[in-house]
Amino acid sequence: MTATPTVKRSRPEARCPLRPDDICSLCQLDVTGPQDCGLVYLVMSDPEQRQEWGQRRHAAR
Numbered sequence: 001m002t003a004t005p006t007v008k009r010s011r012p013e014a015r016c017p018l019r020p021d022d023i024c025s026l027c028q029l030d031v032t033g034p035q036d037c038g039l040v041y042l043v044m045s046d047p048e049q050r051q052e053w054g055q056r057r058h059a060a061r
């Protein structure tokens with residue numbers, strides 16, 4: 001019988017959709033990540049904000 005090597009796995013770290021270069025730092029109150037972040041929801045649900053966000057992201061490349 002041979003021992004199976006244990007492979008240490010880590011969870012992927014979520015990136016902030018508003019600051020794609022950064023890992024989500026849970027900067028908003030009572031959030032568990034981008035999936036329930038109110039700020040991300042506000043920006044992405046507002047067509048003007050979303051467009052501006054896209055333009056800034058494009059300009060940063």
Ligand code: SF4
Nearest residue numbers: 016024025027028037
């Ligand atoms: S809590 Fe929201 S705004 Fe703050 S880093 Fe995470 S996703 Fe971005």
